Amino acid sequence: MREKIEVAAARYPDQRSAIMPALLIAQKEHGHLPGPVLEEVADILGVERIWVYELATFYTLFRTEPVGVFHLQLCDNVSCMLRGSEDLLRHLEAVLGIEKDGTTLDGLFTLSTVECLGACEMAPVMQVGDDYHGGLDIARIDALLERLRAVTGQAIGADPATTAPPGE
Amino acid sequence: MSEPVLLRNVDVPDGHLLTTYEAGGGYQALAKAVHEHTPDEIIDLVKKSNLRGRGGAGFPTGMKWSFVPKRAGKPKYLCCNADEGEPGTFKDRIIMERDPHQLIEGMAISGYAIGAETAYVYIRGEYVLAIRRLEQALAEAHAKGYLGKRILGSDFNFTVHIHCGAGAYICGEETAMLDSLEGKRAQPRLKPPFPAVEGLYASPTVINNVETLACVPHIVARGPEWFRGIGPDKSPGPKLYCLSGQVRKPGLYELPMGIPLRELVEEHAGGPLPGRKIKAVIPGGVSAPLIPERGLDVGMDFDSLAAAGSMLGSAGVIVIDDSTCMVKVATRIIEFFHHESCGKCTPCREGLNWVVKVLRRVEAGQGAPGDLEQLEALCKGIFGNTFCALGDGAAMGLRAALTHFEHEFVAHIEARRCPFH
Numbered sequence: 001m002r003e004k005i006e007v008a009a010a011r012y013p014d015q016r017s018a019i020m021p022a023l024l025i026a027q028k029e030h031g032h033l034p035g036p037v038l039e040e041v042a043d044i045l046g047v048e049r050i051w052v053y054e055l056a057t058f059y060t061l062f063r064t065e066p067v068g069v070f071h072l073q074l075c076d077n078v079s080c081m082l083r084g085s086e087d088l089l090r091h092l093e094a095v096l097g098i099e100k101d102g103t104t105l106d107g108l109f110t111l112s113t114v115e116c117l118g119a120c121e122m123a124p125v126m127q128v129g130d131d132y133h134g135g136l137d138i139a140r141i142d143a144l145l146e147r148l149r150a151v152t153g154q155a156i157g158a159d160p161a162t163t164a165p166p167g168e
Numbered sequence: 169m170s171e172p173v174l175l176r177n178v179d180v181p182d183g184h185l186l187t188t189y190e191a192g193g194g195y196q197a198l199a200k201a202v203h204e205h206t207p208d209e210i211i212d213l214v215k216k217s218n219l220r221g222r223g224g225a226g227f228p229t230g231m232k233w234s235f236v237p238k239r240a241g242k243p244k245y246l247c248c249n250a251d252e253g254e255p256g257t258f259k260d261r262i263i264m265e266r267d268p269h270q271l272i273e274g275m276a277i278s279g280y281a282i283g284a285e286t287a288y289v290y291i292r293g294e295y296v297l298a299i300r301r302l303e304q305a306l307a308e309a310h311a312k313g314y315l316g317k318r319i320l321g322s323d324f325n326f327t328v329h330i331h332c333g334a335g336a337y338i339c340g341e342e343t344a345m346l347d348s349l350e351g352k353r354a355q356p357r358l359k360p361p362f363p364a365v366e367g368l369y370a371s372p373t374v375i376n377n378v379e380t381l382a383c384v385p386h387i388v389a390r391g392p393e394w395f396r397g398i399g400p401d402k403s404p405g406p407k408l409y410c411l412s413g414q415v416r417k418p419g420l421y422e423l424p425m426g427i428p429l430r431e432l433v434e435e436h437a438g439g440p441l442p443g444r445k446i447k448a449v450i451p452g453g454v455s456a457p458l459i460p461e462r463g464l465d466v467g468m469d470f471d472s473l474a475a476a477g478s479m480l481g482s483a484g485v486i487v488i489d490d491s492t493c494m495v496k497v498a499t500r501i502i503e504f505f506h507h508e509s510c511g512k513c514t515p516c517r518e519g520l521n522w523v524v525k526v527l528r529r530v531e532a533g534q535g536a537p538g539d540l541e542q543l544e545a546l547c548k549g550i551f552g553n554t555f556c557a558l559g560d561g562a563a564m565g566l567r568a569a570l571t572h573f574e575h576e577f578v579a580h581i582e583a584r585r586c587p588f589h
Contacts, residue, residue, distance in 0.1 A: 016351030120412035
């Protein structure tokens with residue numbers, strides 16, 4: 001982690017600028033950002049600990065609490081809402097047996113809603129890990145959950161069938 | 169304008185690779201800029217083109233560049249605003265994913281024009297594929313000498329770094345973005361000083377949107393007259409329109425600036441879903457006041473939309489049909505702004521909290537007589553009383569819904585339920 005953070009920090013004339021990239025690196029490594037990790041980031045960069053804490057709690061992509069293996073982040077902003085994201089949320093809550101912001105007992109899935117993912121042409125959209133899944137309906141959600149369960153522990157590739165080209 | 173310019177490569181297989189970009193004449197505009205023009209000449213070209221910022225505000229790009237002091241005694245910076253967070257907007261993501269070299273060439277020419285040697289692309293962290301593609305493209309451009317030291321044999325040095333955002337809409341506001349780049353919580357700064365004089369690390373800084381920068385190579389290659397020949401003279405150029413919501417063919421469309429909103433929605437995007445009628449359209453992301461169906465003949469450019477009481481914004485066009493409750497849409501929009509308020513200004517932070525509470529109870533059938541007056545009083549308390557435009561956008565959006573669809577709000581209160589459920 002230290003080496004990656006130091007490489008990132010070299011891009012800036014001020015170490016404080018490297019806190020955001022460092023937190024992203026740390027989160028990738030640890031899954032979330034508990035206090036000791038934040039302190040380590042501050043020590044590596046040689047910056048005030050409060051500077052690190054305040055960023056970790058201001059920006060929504062930083063998680064100070066753990067999440068499941070798969071973090072299902074369903075967009076519920078206007079364009080996705082107009083294409084049925086509310087029904088998808090209710091369906092996900094029912095099939096996973098959890099409410100929004102909850103994690104399944106097996107630790108596999110955390111379910112969240114997020115603000116606009118910037119992929120409204122394929123609404124409704126859900127981000128899982130690094131990948132966007134668009135054009136979702138209940139059948140596609142079920143198929144996606146099945147695929148995720150099947151490849152637990154492995155990297156998930158984007159489904160080309162659910163990403164539409166522009167203008168279509 | 170039948171031939172796409174900005175979207176030329178997006179549907180081409182491997183459109184994101186340098187070889188594809190070069191095969192279409194890519195980086196020739198950069199070569200022309202550094203070999204045939206002085207930096208001031210490039211600024212003049214962009215001024216003459218009447219290019220206006222595509223991020224939302226529509227400020228003349230050439231004029232923005234000319235505010236950078238010539239002798240600052242400090243490094244100058246170029247920042248690309250790729251923190252595309254305005255709901256309904258996805259144009260910058262598609263450029264970066266499928267034609268990242270177009271952006272990089274635009275940045276290199278812009279950096280040459282303003283005298284910057286270092287640039288940062290502030291890109292939202294959710295855009296993982298765009299980040300990967302841009303990283304790959306930057307490496308390709310460095311290896312080929314389009315970036316780095318003594319670019320194409322000239323005296324111009326230029327390096328581009330990627331800075332990933334971490335989920336904060338407010339970073340789209342340029343001074344909040346600068347604070348974020350400096351490693352602080354993203355909160356807007358008081359202006360003046362403007363970033364061109366005192367921006368990143370208190371140095372002269374130009375901040376331009378992805379699409380704005382992507383226009384620059386074409387202006388250099390084809391000339392400002394070509395650019396001004398497309399769309400209205402005061403607001404010209406090819407434009408990317410993001411179509412989403414209850415419309416048959418959502419997607420990204422490149423069409424001239426100024427195209428009528430009705431033509432965009434009904435012809436290009438295929439009109440409403442089967443059996444539905446269009447009720448209203450949000451023309452420029454949720455900050456832009458909605459336009460009821462009868463107003464759709466307005467031109468999609470900065471001035472025409474401003475005259476119609478709305479704005480082009482990010483050209484995120486969201487279509488709403490007659491099956492949808494406008495109170496629900498307004499509630500969702502204000503919930504978004506409330507969630508994204510950075511907390512710096514009390515009217516926005518506290519005011520939007522109250523607006524959300526009132527809207528939620530109206531939508532739930534628990535509204536009281538006087539709630540609409542209460543909402544207007546809250547809008548009045550927010551609008552114009554904050555550092556940045558986030559609170560203004562929320563107030564303007566809510567006012568438009570209240571003005572054009574007052575009968576729906578009243579129906580909720582009188583019937584004590586949502587008529588759409």
